[in-house]
Amino acid sequence: MNHQDKINKYAQLVVHVGLNIQQGQKLLISADIDAIEFVRAVTEAAYKRGAVNVMQRLTDGPSTQLKYQYAPVETFKEIYDYEKDEIKVHLKERIAHLRIYSQTPELLKDADPEKIAANAATVGELNKDFARAVGRFEFSWCIVAFPNTAWAELVFPDLKGEEARTQLLDAMIKAVRADQPDPVKAWEEHNHNLNSRAKLLTEKGYDRLHYKSERTDVEIGLNKHHIWMGASAINAEGHEIQVNMPTEEVFTSPDFRRVNGVIGNTRPLSYNSAIIDDFSLTFKEGSVIDFEAGQGYEVLKNMLDTDEGAKRLGEIALVPDDSPISNSGILYYNTLFDENASCHVALGRSFPGALKDGKNLAKEQLEANGLNQSLIHVDFMIGGPDLSIEGIHADGTKEFIFKDGNWVI
Structure with missing residues (x-):
């Protein structure tokens, strides 16, 4: 597979197996702009599957770093009414959610721990009803990943730039079984094996x-x-x-x-x-x-x-x-x-x-x-x-x- 074929196959697997998008469904994708080519591939796959609206919430790693560098800690404690209203709408309409990790794990390595803690507490408070619905599987949701260069160079320190990013993408593709001749069938078999193991432990x-x-x-x-x-x-x-x-x-x-x-x-x-x-x-x-x-x-x-x-x-x-x-x-x-x-x-x-x-x-x-x-x-x-x-x-x-x-x- 060439680069675009890999991305398309990965996107189709996420839409068909991960989210299992249904006819007439709405989808929200949360991702960093470094994953934009994958976001576009998922968007297309979702529409072809029957989604009626695919929305995108994009962030930017360097901009996030600047916020942690310059914004006061009080900024990380603010919750706005529109954020609460948006969550209520998403829960009411059971909008499917896809989270794509794509930033380097060291993005905030130099950030103030107090700001990190304040943001985590605020996000947790804002999302408490959403998180409860997630735990009850009240709507379709899925978490996946797509590499950016800084993350790839952390994982493969002997490689640089696009070579590292390609290596990390190939590893991700293999990890999610998108490299298989029939990825959907591979996941069906995998699910059966894990669910059988879970059933055995419950019976114990x-x-x-x-x-x-x-x-x-x-x-x-x-x-x-x-x-x-x-x-x-x-x-x-x-x-x-x-x-x-x-x-x-x-x-x-x-x-x-x-x-x-x-x-x-x-x-x-x-x-x-x-x-x-x-x-x-x-x-x-x-x-x-x-x-x-x-x-x-x-x-x-x-x-x-x-x-x-x-x-x-x-x-x-x-x-x-x-x-x-x-x-x-x-x-x-x-x-x-x-x-x-x-x-x-x-x-x-x-x-x-x-x-x-x-x-x-x-x-x-x-x-x-x-x-x-x-x-x-x-x-x-x-x-x-x-x-x-x-x-x-x-x-x-x-x-x-x-x-x-x-x-x-």
Whole structure:
């Protein structure tokens, strides 16, 4: 495939499998201007699929840097009425949403951590109803990525310019299975495998999991009626969507009140375009009581201070070390990809669908059942070739789920 063929095939996969656009549907694309050629390809594919209106919300990385350099911290705390009104309209009309990551993960490496924290809290407050609808799959949504040059040169430091960007695009194309002769069929098979694994774990009905590796030793409790989920989801209108492309995980939300021990990261975390690395979190009765970080300490501190729920777990996800992205040896510095090379957990908001009948419960009821509530949801990677995970039943019997980083059930 030439360059344009790759982009077109990727766009068609996102529209047909990721968003599963329906006749008469509206779509909003959020992206950086560095991804404009991909935005145009998705726009065309969506219209050909039957969309009646494809809207675009574009940002510019260098302009964002200038805002963080010159704007006062108060600017990052402002919420305007038109922003709230727009979200209400999008939720009412169930407009499909596509988020395209395309900026370098180091975009805000020199920005004031206080401004980063203020912006994260403001965005979380503004989007709390939207985020709740996302967790309940009330509309079609999908998150994908497209490379820019600075990001590509970070991932492939021996390459420069267009050569690096092409290399990163090729890696992304492979990771989302768009290089397959029939990408749609490849995703159908992939979904079946992950959903079967999720069904098996749900049937096991573990009471808690024990994670053990060089950097992690933690016990994580599970709700009695927890559900494991696979790659795809069913939206409120009954259509199958693929919310993350790529994805290699099965996941659930733990009982946030029953987390005790230490969790250490195994890959860098890019949070709001700043890198946090070499960090560990100590949990007691569900909350972080201590932490350390070799890089991005202040960013991590401010993230944990977002709200009470930011100190608790909202997701646990299982990904074998023997998986395509892990085997590629590529470190993307981007959670969308790196979380699919490694078992991971998330601080913050949980998934209502991870609890039986959870989609019908109010947030207070979810929290009463141990599903965490927060303005944030931040995944970070904890897996590797030395990770073991034991599933522990309520009667104390145990069995290994993972050994040496891979499935054993």
